[in-house]
Amino acid sequence: MIFGLLVPLFFLVILIVVARKLFVRDGHGAPSTFSIRRLFQYALLFGLLSVSASGVAGLIGRLFDSGQIIAESRTDLARDITFLLVGAPLYLLVGRWTKRTLAEDPLERRSVAWNAYLTIVSLTALITSMTSGYGILLWALGNERFQGQQLSRFLIWGLIWIVHWQLIQSTSHEEESRTHYIIGSLIGLGVLSTGAANLVTSVARLAINNDDKVVLLQRTDPSIKALILIVVGLPVWYQYWLRVGEHLKRELLWFSYVLLAGVAGGFIALIGSLSVALYDTLVWFFGDTTSNLAAQHFNNSIGALGSGIVGLGVWSYHARVLRGAEESQAISVSATDKRGEMRRVYEYIISGISLIAAAAGLMMILVAVLESLTPSEVVSTTSSTNTLLVAVTLILVGSPVWWFFWSRIEGHVAIDGQEQSSPTRRIFLLMLFGVAAVASVISVLAGVFLFLDDLLNSQLGSETLRQARFAIAILLSNAAIAWYHWSIYRHERTISVRKAKHERFVVLVGPRDPELAREVESEIEGKVQMWDSHFDGSVDGEIPWEKEKVIELIKSTQNDEVMIINEKKKLRAIPFHR
Amino acid sequence: MSETRRSSNQILTGIVLITLALAAVAAFLTASRETEEFAPSTPQGVVQLFLKAVIDGKNEDAASYFSTTSTCDATDIDRSWIPDTVRVNLTDTQVESNRAFIDVAVDMNQDQLFGDLYTEKHSFRLALENGKWKILGIPWPLYSCDEVTK
Numbered sequence: 001m002i003f004g005l006l007v008p009l010f011f012l013v014i015l016i017v018v019a020r021k022l023f024v025r026d027g028h029g030a031p032s033t034f035s036i037r038r039l040f041q042y043a044l045l046f047g048l049l050s051v052s053a054s055g056v057a058g059l060i061g062r063l064f065d066s067g068q069i070i071a072e073s074r075t076d077l078a079r080d081i082t083f084l085l086v087g088a089p090l091y092l093l094v095g096r097w098t099k100r101t102l103a104e105d106p107l108e109r110r111s112v113a114w115n116a117y118l119t120i121v122s123l124t125a126l127i128t129s130m131t132s133g134y135g136i137l138l139w140a141l142g143n144e145r146f147q148g149q150q151l152s153r154f155l156i157w158g159l160i161w162i163v164h165w166q167l168i169q170s171t172s173h174e175e176e177s178r179t180h181y182i183i184g185s186l187i188g189l190g191v192l193s194t195g196a197a198n199l200v201t202s203v204a205r206l207a208i209n210n211d212d213k214v215v216l217l218q219r220t221d222p223s224i225k226a227l228i229l230i231v232v233g234l235p236v237w238y239q240y241w242l243r244v245g246e247h248l249k250r251e252l253l254w255f256s257y258v259l260l261a262g263v264a265g266g267f268i269a270l271i272g273s274l275s276v277a278l279y280d281t282l283v284w285f286f287g288d289t290t291s292n293l294a295a296q297h298f299n300n301s302i303g304a305l306g307s308g309i310v311g312l313g314v315w316s317y318h319a320r321v322l323r324g325a326e327e328s329q330a331i332s333v334s335a336t337d338k339r340g341e342m343r344r345v346y347e348y349i350i351s352g353i354s355l356i357a358a359a360a361g362l363m364m365i366l367v368a369v370l371e372s373l374t375p376s377e378v379v380s381t382t383s384s385t386n387t388l389l390v391a392v393t394l395i396l397v398g399s400p401v402w403w404f405f406w407s408r409i410e411g412h413v414a415i416d417g418q419e420q421s422s423p424t425r426r427i428f429l430l431m432l433f434g435v436a437a438v439a440s441v442i443s444v445l446a447g448v449f450l451f452l453d454d455l456l457n458s459q460l461g462s463e464t465l466r467q468a469r470f471a472i473a474i475l476l477s478n479a480a481i482a483w484y485h486w487s488i489y490r491h492e493r494t495i496s497v498r499k500a501k502h503e504r505f506v507v508l509v510g511p512r513d514p515e516l517a518r519e520v521e522s523e524i525e526g527k528v529q530m531w532d533s534h535f536d537g538s539v540d541g542e543i544p545w546e547k548e549k550v551i552e553l554i555k556s557t558q559n560d561e562v563m564i565i566n567e568k569k570k571l572r573a574i575p576f577h578r
Numbered sequence: 579m580s581e582t583r584r585s586s587n588q589i590l591t592g593i594v595l596i597t598l599a600l601a602a603v604a605a606f607l608t609a610s611r612e613t614e615e616f617a618p619s620t621p622q623g624v625v626q627l628f629l630k631a632v633i634d635g636k637n638e639d640a641a642s643y644f645s646t647t648s649t650c651d652a653t654d655i656d657r658s659w660i661p662d663t664v665r666v667n668l669t670d671t672q673v674e675s676n677r678a679f680i681d682v683a684v685d686m687n688q689d690q691l692f693g694d695l696y697t698e699k700h701s702f703r704l705a706l707e708n709g710k711w712k713i714l715g716i717p718w719p720l721y722s723c724d725e726v727t728k
Contacts (some may be wrong), residue, residue, distance in 0.1 A: 384608040386663075410583065414583065424722050
């Protein structure tokens with residue numbers, strides 16, 4: 001069934017990739033490093049590696065399990081032997097072919113397919129090893145029974161990961177392996193954070209829940225599970241982020257990881273946890289509780305404690321990393337602009353998230369008012385007070401943070417004109433209007449539908465208003481937020497947005513030399529394309545490139561976009577505009 | 579630009595004041611509002627008492643509101659499930675001589691901070707039996723009755 005769905009999906013993906021590659025120019029100029037041959041070669045290599053690894057791990061796992069099995073179907077054995085007998089020789093065959101193509105063509109190592117293969121295999125091996133390692137540690141600490149398959153899978157996929165990690169280190173350039181390092185960092189961070197949050201939570205529960213009545217039955221100690229997650233996640237995060245990822249070139253993917261996973265992810269966890277803790281406290285004192293036992297009532301808060309502390313840690317760590325990147329790279333747009341664009345992105349992200357929380361609070365107040373105006377309750381396990389407390393909680397958590405960051409942003413508006421012309425600010429404001437517009441349209445659609453539905457079924461009444469309470473509340477709270485931001489935007493829309501600083505774009509015309517293109521690219525911190533000067537079969541570019549002269553010429557040129565032509569006697573720079 | 583800031587700050591102040599006023603209104607209305615108690619002799623009252631008994635776990639009491647023709651009993655209620663936070667709202671009442679139809683909208687998890695809020699609509703059928711309203715069929719929160727057990 002699943003394979004039936006995967007087959008058309010697979011072909012669709014291939015079609016998209018092929019079409020994209022046919023119509024998008026390669027980063028370093030023609031000829032493209034993409035080919036259909038590579039796509040199938042590396043897909044086959046990956047498939048055969050997975051099949052062989054599965055077969056070998058299955059057979060070794062049986063050895064570890066020997067003596068424990070008292071009855072079994074031999075189907076698994078047949079599958080494992082088939083995978084080994086068919087998969088392994090074919091893998092070796094395709095592997096030899098790949099080794100030859102890598103040796104014959106220097107472009108092969110630079111190809112998208114080869115680097116995608118390395119990334120996918122490495123990450124697959126990493127995830128499989130991590131899950132198997134988790135199971136082994138659970139067994140080692142006496143929480144699970146021994147499973148030979150887990151140990152063999154850990155050994156085989158661990159070995160595959162080590163081999164491919166070394167291949168990446170030895171054959172790939174930074175820009176080719178960046179995705180691999182960033183995804184690996186994300187996996188490590190996610191597992192480590194989850195483990196740390198669970199550990200704090202379970203320790204807090206142990207400290208607070210000294211009442212024997214609370215826990216009746218528990219199979220595995222949550223603290224042990226959390227510790228194992230840390231043991232599994234920490235080395236991955238260390239290897240991927242601390243050793244490599246943190247030192248990668250500061251570009252879009254790197255900043256996306258730091259800002260979205262680190263800053264926004266940590267901050268959302270913190271805000272969510274604070275909201276849960278505050279809500280439980282407010283309900284305990286002012287609302288309707290479902291349990292009179294404090295340990296049970298504050299169960300969610302104890303759970304939130306861990307994610308809150310870890311969220312705060314993740315947020316502050318990545319904020320510091322971002323500050324370090326700003327300082328080391330001096331990302332400021334110009335000497336007149338005291339704040340870097342990344343600082344702005346950071347502040348707008350934080351203020352945006354807290355604004356959403358505060359807006360949700362306003363929405364819930366409107367819901368509470370509409371519910372109170374349309375009483376129809378027959379029976380309830382809670383009172384409407386809790387609805388109001390949800391609103392109060394969200395406002396109390398979201399609005400102070402929003403105010404702190406927004407007033408800081410608006411403080412810069414008063415100082416100079418750089419803030420108003422910032423692309424980040426403009427994107428933030430326009431995105432806000434866009435999201436508000438979409439939410440409003442959906443609310444209007446829902447509200448009108450509910451109205452017409454009840455009208456045409458002769459059921460129009462106060463119940464219609466109650467049913468439409470969320471649609472109306474979303475519409476009104478969006479309108480309030482859009483109104484405030486419009487009052488800011490209408491004075492700024494005439495201001496031209498400052499263009500983001502262009503990275504340099506250089507075209508090298510002459511004899512093909514991808515290595516030179518790469519070296520120049522890292523030297524000038526821009527994009528370099530290489531155009532081969534072969535024309536109608538004649539070879540015009542026999543004079544080899546001189547790297548130092550090329551870089552010197554580019555640096556002496558004022559324009560961001562320049563073409564360097566390797567002529568017979570000298571290099572010539574021609575500025576151009578795309 | 580200071581004029582811009584002034585006008586936007588005025589709007590912000592307005593929004594904050596309106597929010598505070600709305601919160602006060604909501605707090606007042608919430609505090610002063612009480613769930614309407616229907617007379618036990620009415621169809622709404624019977625549904626209300628039935629649901630209260632189910633929520634309180636008094637399943638024998640709840641089963642006493644079933645019609646004599648119903649296949650449901652207290653053990654069927656034992657098998658049923660309702661979420662911790664549930665609110666049942668009366669949406670429609672139709673009484674036709676010795677029959678009645680009560681429509682309700684059930685809000686689940688509304689008062690949970692990150693709860694999965696959803697609403698279900700259910701109908702209760704009632705009939706007059708010996709001068710008392712009794713619930714017919716398989717009423718919410720039951721979904722099946724009289725299951726064969728070993």
